[in-house]
Amino acid sequence: MQGGVRKRGAKWYYYFDAGKVNGKRKKIERVGGRTKKEAQDALRKALNDFETGYTPPNKLTVYDYLNDWLENFIKENRKINTYNRYKGLLKNYIYPAIGNIKLKDLKPIQIDTMINEVRQSNISNSTLQHIYGTLNSGLNRAVKLRVLNDNPCKYVDRPKREKFTANVLTVEEFYKMLDLLNIDSYNDYIFSIALQIVLELGLRRGELSGLEWKNIDFENNTITIANNLIYSNGKTYLDTPKTEESKRTIYISNELKQLLRSHKKIQSEHRLKYGPYYIINNYNNQKYDFIMTWESGKHVHPLYYTQRFRRLLKRLGIERSIRFHDLRHTNATLLLSQGVDFKTIQIRLGHADINTTLNIYSHVDLEMQKKATEKLTNLLEGGKSVAKQK
Numbered sequence: 607m608q609g610g611v612r613k614r615g616a617k618w619y620y621y622f623d624a625g626k627v628n629g630k631r632k633k634i635e636r637v638g639g640r641t642k643k644e645a646q647d648a649l650r651k652a653l654n655d656f657e658t659g660y661t662p663p664n665k666l667t668v669y670d671y672l673n674d675w676l677e678n679f680i681k682e683n684r685k686i687n688t689y690n691r692y693k694g695l696l697k698n699y700i701y702p703a704i705g706n707i708k709l710k711d712l713k714p715i716q717i718d719t720m721i722n723e724v725r726q727s728n729i730s731n732s733t734l735q736h737i738y739g740t741l742n743s744g745l746n747r748a749v750k751l752r753v754l755n756d757n758p759c760k761y762v763d764r765p766k767r768e769k770f771t772a773n774v775l776t777v778e779e780f781y782k783m784l785d786l787l788n789i790d791s792y793n794d795y796i797f798s799i800a801l802q803i804v805l806e807l808g809l810r811r812g813e814l815s816g817l818e819w820k821n822i823d824f825e826n827n828t829i830t831i832a833n834n835l836i837y838s839n840g841k842t843y844l845d846t847p848k849t850e851e852s853k854r855t856i857y858i859s860n861e862l863k864q865l866l867r868s869h870k871k872i873q874s875e876h877r878l879k880y881g882p883y884y885i886i887n888n889y890n891n892q893k894y895d896f897i898m899t900w901e902s903g904k905h906v907h908p909l910y911y912t913q914r915f916r917r918l919l920k921r922l923g924i925e926r927s928i929r930f931h932d933l934r935h936t937n938a939t940l941l942l943s944q945g946v947d948f949k950t951i952q953i954r955l956g957h958a959d960i961n962t963t964l965n966i967y968s969h970v971d972l973e974m975q976k977k978a979t980e981k982l983t984n985l986l987e988g989g990k991s992v993a994k995q996k
Contacts, residue, residue: 609653611638611645618645622653655755668712669705671753672696675744685845687838695733695740699724709754714761717741721765734765772935773928780805780936783918792901797914799869800898800906801933807856808937808955811930812836815908816844817897819870827863830855831956833894837908844889852956869897876901938963 609622621635636652638645676696681689703720704712725734741759748754775783784801787794804814807829816833823829831854834847847853858866877884885903887894898906915930938951952963 609649611642611649613642616640618642620645620649620652622649622656651755664708664710666709666753667705668707668709669701671709671748672700672705672741672744675747679747685836685848686843687836690839691736692740695737699737700741709748712745712758714758717758718762721762725765731765731767735767738762738765772939773926773932774936774939775924775928775933777940779922779924782922786918786921796898796900796906797911799865800911802862802865804930804933805937806859806862808934810834810848810852810934810956811908811911813847813852813956814911815896815898815906816894819895819897822866822897824863824867827858827860828855829858835889835896835905835908842907844894847956849956849958851953851958854953854956856954866897873897873899877903 609620611618611620613619617640618638619635620638621633623631623633634652634656636648638648673696676689676692680692684692700720703723704716707716721734721738724737738759742757742764745754745757745759749757780801784798787798789795789798800814803809803817809817809831812834813831815835817829817831818833821830821832831847831852834845834852836843836845880902883902885899887896887899887903887905894905896905900906911930915933919928934955938955941951941954942948948960948963952960955963957963
């Protein structure tokens with residue numbers, strides 16, 4: 607496709623032949639800048655946009671586009687908690703700062719200014735990275751759909767989050783927590799079950815809440831993670847696990863198997879006791895036979911684990927910042943300390959990428975390296991002694 611530039615008055619223009627439209631040849635001519643070079647650069651960009659099908663949406667604002675992306679793409683293709691998280695970030699940070707800017711006019715400096723202003727509000731670097739990530743994801747989709755020629759986010763430094771170090775309980779602290787519970791009280795009993803399941807299997811809170819009896823293969827000592835009961839935006843939802851890798855089958859110990867068999871018997875007794883008043887849990891127009899239920903049959907709310915765990919930590923006098931989720935990290939840390947390889951731990955935890963596992967537990971890896979170095983040193987010292995004797 608041919609085009610050219612020419613000077614008209616104080617400005618330079620670019621032009622090119624756009625082919626036939628309704629049987630007539632169409633010529634496009636636009637202001638290219640104040641110099642010949644600016645016009646030539648504008649011509650190259652215009653030709654590239656025309657040939658790749660890009661048409662700048664003149665009136666579409668950042669808000670208009672991102673709201674449509676959120677409601678018609680994210681809502682349909684992502685988990686409900688992802689949708690709610692994106693919605694909150696857009697509403698609270700992105701729309702107020704750049705929502706009124708026309709999409710085609712959005713510049714890296716405006717995104718960088720937004721990031722810096724939000725940073726001044728003392729939010730965590732993790733949240734700041736989520737803000738950037740949400741906008742970047744939305745604008746990447748705009749480029750793919752050819753409503754944006756380039757993503758300005760790629761010219762803005764991605765906020766760095768603090769390196770995550772998992773907080774864990776010691777084995778001694780874990781058993782002290784169990785000792786605080788009176789299993790004659792059902793509230794304490796069901797929480798003790800939760801603690802023991804999560805410490806052995808490293809489940810997420812929602813995965814624990816979504817466990818069904820049909821997920822357990824007592825004959826082969828396995829449990830399959832197939833559900834995720836989550837609390838988001840004031841409601842509970844039953845969904846599939848976080849990622850495809852989160853759908854996994856984990857081998858369980860004989861001790862945990864017996865604990866679950868005993869719990870199933872207790873739950874059956876409650877079902878008989880409550881009769882027609884026993885609560886049947888329904889989600890997505892289906893009935894679910896959950897493992898983690900109250901005496902009445904109602905599922906244990908995911909938030910209960912968080913709140914009860916916090917209260918028990920306080921009773922134990924543990925002042926470290928540890929969450930119920932950190933039992934998952936405790937599980938992985940204990941496995942690593944016993945020499946279990948990272949790949950096995952990745953599979954058990956359901957991480958999509960082994961780098962996630964490696965990054966979270968790098969501090970434990972160093973401890974393992976220390977032990978390996980000590981073993982190697984002992985081996986070399988032993989060899990040296992034998993050599994001297996000869």
